[in-house]
């Protein structure tokens with residue numbers, strides 16, 4: 001399973017899920033992290049080691065936020081999910097901006113992520129570890145669904161190399 005990473009690709013006719021840029025809520029506190037926030041405006045459901053990071057907070061301050069001032073973080077085996085409605089028979093892909101967390105000492109994390117629609121794997125990749133912490137666009141494998149039933153879109157941390165690993169995600173769109 002692959003998907004491609006291409007910084008120049010612009011998604012065609014994107015469908016944007018609510019809170020796709022993770023601007024809500026604004027994390028408070030010294031760390032600037034909202035761990036597994038809940039609520040209507042949040043739209044996403046997070047596992048307990050995932051949530052929203054403020055641009056000047058502990059997890060995102062060395063990565064230039066590409067859209068707005070907040071991003072999602074997926075630490076270790078954390079995940080985020082949202083139910084999406086898709087039309088049967090149409091070719092879709094999931095696309096988002098992603099970066100490995102750049103730490104204060106200049107080292108870069110190597111979190112690997114899996115992207116799924118329901119149980120189906122549509123992307124399994126390790127985002128590029130960029131020295132300047134910039135985000136690149138990931139686009140999943142194309143997929144179709146057989147019926148109009150709502151489906152769970154999820155991005156899951158794998159923490160394959162163990163230790164401490166965090167990836168940052170922003171601007172999720174479903175193209176089709």
Ligand SMILES: [Ca+2]
Nearest residue numbers: 021067068070
């Ligand atoms: Ca954002």
